[in-house]
Amino acid sequence: MFKMADSGPKYFISTKRIETLVDGIFAISMTLMVLNIHLPDSSGVWTNEMVWGIIWGQLSNLFIYTLSFVILAGFWITHHRGFDHITRADQAFLWINVIWLLFVALVPFSTSLMGDFGNTIPAALFFNINLFFIGLFSFLIRKQVIEHELADKSLKPADVKHVYAATLIFPALSGIAIALSFISPGYSFLPYLFIPVALNIVHKLQK
Amino acid sequence: MFKMADSGPKYFISTKRIETLVDGIFAISMTLMVLNIHLPDSSGVWTNEMVWGIIWGQLSNLFIYTLSFVILAGFWITHHRGFDHITRADQAFLWINVIWLLFVALVPFSTSLMGDFGNTIPAALFFNINLFFIGLFSFLIRKQVIEHELADKSLKPADVKHVYAATLIFPALSGIAIALSFISPGYSFLPYLFIPVALNIVHKLQK
Amino acid sequence: MFKMADSGPKYFISTKRIETLVDGIFAISMTLMVLNIHLPDSSGVWTNEMVWGIIWGQLSNLFIYTLSFVILAGFWITHHRGFDHITRADQAFLWINVIWLLFVALVPFSTSLMGDFGNTIPAALFFNINLFFIGLFSFLIRKQVIEHELADKSLKPADVKHVYAATLIFPALSGIAIALSFISPGYSFLPYLFIPVALNIVHKLQK
């Protein structure tokens, strides 16, 4: 294991395989989250009102599930768009991806924590810090690609600045969400709703 | 994330990657559903009669599992047949697919709700509304492909009408199932058994 | 959905996509089974003896997990070897595969039932009947390929007979396991250990 170390810093491997692991872990994380929506033991007699109560009690779980699903989908799409031009991977790049995936695979747990205990500070902190690290490592993946020239074509300096700005929006919004967790944990997810707006601003500033 | 917005409405990405996510989420959803069939704690002494009782008590879960599995398989097959001719994806198409997958990944939960509390109105409503949205977004995916010309060959107007009719059968039957949920929730799944018949009628009307 | 019906019995689709779904559902089923090995709530003080007790109490689950894993791996390998020469799929072939996968995805549940309640008749029956249907549909898949000429090369009559014999070994051994379930449910898995021997006999008879 870890035999890659033997080949020195100049060794490059195909990125095809990393994409396979990324695809698998994203698909599973996105689907596993639904298991966090709990149902009570069904034995006994259940009236319509009682079952409405169950669904109603899981509304926050359903909302957080939807939010996490869409955020993960967004990261997955961006990752693949970024990978289109990456033709080789050095060892550091590989392990940055693995740690990134570690935080992605942790999302079903933080989502469950946030869905169940979302109005407490620790649950909101855990959830937002988890998302912050996903965003941070997404940025580090891009940085590694640009600085170590792993892509088949180089970006112009202006484009690099733009890619960095766009990639740092998510960690920045997570930072605000982390701060909000101390004041109003139950609404700390609000910054994520500004992602489309923030991207539009970055896009317009570029012109 | 969501950087696609920067590229304007004319930007197209490969559909290959969407198919990978679709494959993963369908395979996982179809397999996760089996986790909804519960077994009690096995400690203590169990007689044959008691274990027959467990299996018997899970019969409705097994039936709903089979129904959901076959319906998801049907959507998966149709999706791939539709994707054969799609050669590009715009941003709207991408996000319609993501929301569609959100409802697909929710099926293990609704199936569990329907299996456990299927004779109550809210459980049947939740299950049938979930399926309705899967059908509706399947239709929207087709509509987007046809109207935005994402496929490599155009359909004749008569074929478009036929594809729309065939794709709208499922949401229509779900609509009937939703109405049935208020009258007889435990039998609200019955409309889905008419899918093959309905498809045959559409097929014959076309000639 | 099910739009394939419109295209008549002569319509063939690519088998590539079926393989993707097969791969996903096998990998997930094989990995999900491990979730059936239960651990008690870890709160409180636990001595070495108590934890040995937990592991010891899960030995039958571990054994059945291993057996199911190896049997599923065997079916997966055989399926792919069979698919190498299949170049088209008609509608019946597609749905035989879907029902086969339905029984494959059910294996984590039957394995759990067998692991927890394996010394009762209903648990052993359910497990062995599930495996019987996987074997039967494996045979039906082969039969469909041969009779409807879905492969790129035809088999000689002698080879067809041999393929049928080899494919029917598993359902035959499952049949014995079903009979054994009534006499000694806890040992009803024994026939499966004879698979390699039975294959050797078929192989020698062919010469």
Added chain:
Amino acid sequence: MFKMADSGPKYFISTKRIETLVDGIFAISMTLMVLNIHLPDSSGVWTNEMVWGIIWGQLSNLFIYTLSFVILAGFWITHHRGFDHITRADQAFLWINVIWLLFVALVPFSTSLMGDFGNTIPAALFFNINLFFIGLFSFLIRKQVIEHELADKSLKPADVKHVYAATLIFPALSGIAIALSFISPGYSFLPYLFIPVALNIVHKLQK
């Protein structure tokens, strides 16, 4: 099933399919582990302190999750690097891979056992023995490839020695972890932290 036996020891199949199963089982095992981090029933009133208590109580689970995730990622990377040159697979090679995957799929269970009962001897033993077997079968896979010439190019005798040494580091460290389990089960994971160091030493000795 197991029909491969009929084709005799000289029969080779494509390694492409094995890689698919390997990818699936690794992605699922790495993601399933997160399900072992438990949350209590969320009904009732929860204070910040109580939720900090939950997270704190799951710290050992989070640590073991991270360790197992990184170890599995390492095996996955090494496996794919090894597979790049493998062009055929005989029957023994296939089944060594299946048994290797059986131990990989068992990791979510051992990780859960180690996370929950890690300060008891049996839990630490089970975890470390599981990892030992993964390492051992990784070595056997390499050995099979080299001795049965399944790769498209042969290694020089010096390289073979080096590959064996690098591949045996993990089982050796697992062996130390197994011994440590009897003395200090809660710290028996320590040897795994020396993997990068050990690989460096092997690398330098080679020169």
